[in-house]
Amino acid sequence: MRHQKIALVIMAVLFALAPLAVYPVFIMKVMTFALFACAFNLLIGYGGLLSFGHAMFLGTAGYAAAHSAKVWGFPPELAILFGTGAAALLGVVTGLLAIRRQGIYFAMITLALAQMIYFYYLQVKFTGGEDGIQAVPRGTLFGFIDLSNIWAMYYTVLVIFLGGFLAIYRVIHSPFGQVLKCIRENEPRAISLGYDTTRYKLLAFVISATLAGLAGATKALVFQLASLTDVHWTMSGEVVLMTLLGGLGTIFGPVVGALIIISMENYLAQLGAWVTIVQGVIFVVCVLTFRRGVIGELASFLKKPL
């Protein structure tokens, strides 16, 4: 436990100092995706549920936050809250349907629901279809922090990211998290011990959806844009890739995975369509040589869970 806290402090300091050396908007993107991947990891890494439709939470929250900030004039804190709430609500509805099945069926149901949501957003008027919701105002946080200032925005995102990360950390180490891991390892045994596994799985699903929504709503404010990219199924695939690459079922893995994938997208952008091919190659190499992901391998080398 102690080394995890040390690693946490190191991560927080690194993110706090990073904008001195690297482009802040880039780090903000990394942080939002890291939070998204951590939320996803909570579900698959600790609950053993592979959702293949997590982009619907990211995108829904983004659209809700962007629309409420732009059209209804919500201040940023309420817009983020509203977006997160919308994702949580969607999590409850889709969760109730999806957790009735396991394994590949669970993944397929989440994918199907996400595709329905995608086509809904493509057609419905308020999302602007292909155009997305553009020019979303960042506004002033709590009425006195002007988020159009890049530093104010950066540290707001940092606080949101660390808050979300700590929430996940707390969930994993709580009795609830232990039961979740127990369900992942052996669901019939958990049932025989008297746990209502359906309720645990649903709660995990909703928490994961909510935090993914938090990431999506924040992302919409950072980029002042909510677009179809965030609800597209490739986004659901990307978060799987981030989590696997960083280390499934590790606390810090998704953060590292997000950093790697987003850096690749950013710095290899000139290659155009080749980025996906490079990602594919890296994924194959990862699966063949270090299956536990970057952090997973590191943890097993240090013989300490990270």
Next chain:
Amino acid sequence: MHATRKLSGAVILALAAMGAQAQVSDGVIKIGVMNDMSSLYADIGGPGSVTAARMAVEDFGAAKKGMKVEILSADHQNKPDVGSAIARQWYDVDKVDAIFDVPTSSVALAVNQVTRDKGKAFIVTGAATSDLTGKACSPNTIHWLYDTWMLANGTGGAIVKTGGDSWFFITADYAFGHALERDTAEVVKKNGGKVLGAVRAPLNTQDFSSFLLQAQASKAKIIGLANAGGDTINSIKQAAEFGIVKGGQNLAGLLVFITDVHGLGLQTAQGLILTENFYWDMNDQTRAWSKRFAARNGGKYPSMDHAGVYSAVLHYLKAVEAAKTDEGTKIIAQMKKMPTDDPLFGKGRVRADGRKIHPAYLFEVKKPSESKYPYDYYKVRATIPAEQAFRPEKEGGCPLVK
């Protein structure tokens, strides 16, 4: 004492040196060419636009005048989020001073917003939506080439007047298609025609069959294609397979580039009526430039977008030279103040709402038998004078127009 004097002398010298070129930020004029490099609009702009920009820098003689100009390029993949992220990073990190081209109206509107926030310069040649000089107009943007109002009045107006008075639209489902459909429908109605319906097709559609069948069932005389690039090519080809033209309905390609005609082949494209601002075979100057361009572009002749990027970069550099600054808002003001003049579009000007005006031409695609040499595709049906080709300044609703 001596050391201090030396030092202060050096500082003064340095300051003076900075003063001499103080206005051009970091001593380099950085131009970003952003467009679709790999997908359905890549032939219209794509790498050819970068070549055109490079030619403009060379022809301007930047090196001889002691101006350092760098050109960057990027692929926005037709996604507004990708485009606005690139623009932001270009302005913040790479110190880009002006962005050119940017086809795909949804992306152009996003870049328009980022440019305005950052106080830089944005010269659109690739995107069509007339909102760029209407409700989305900005003191940092010039809409250089063509727009949906011009296309609607050129092609749409000509067709309605020759008897095509009932319309059905197949519209690309994003900002550009919506604007083009809206502007064309207005023209049709104003000239006494009727719009029977419209169907929205997703951007980059491969299979137009269901949309074409709806258009066929509408019994409209004219099927208006409010799309562009690969979408136009696909819809025209598939309409031929459905025998739509043989069945008595006519297609109206509302935005057709010479590269599309080249892709379709004259056999399929013959007789199409279209509006453009540039055709390589107009006069000696355009021919000379186009041949130079083709030699550097793998033998492919320039589209109107390539010509647009060339003339826009040229005018931009002239403005930088005249105003001795590359600061976005000031340079756009300077570009509006100076009359434009280049070998490809002739003389023109930039209006207060950011609209650059020049003549538009109504072309008809030649029959295969009329085409004598490579890229001999168009004959001119009408010339629309510059002052009539674009929406009157006051009707756009742009707040910059007083």
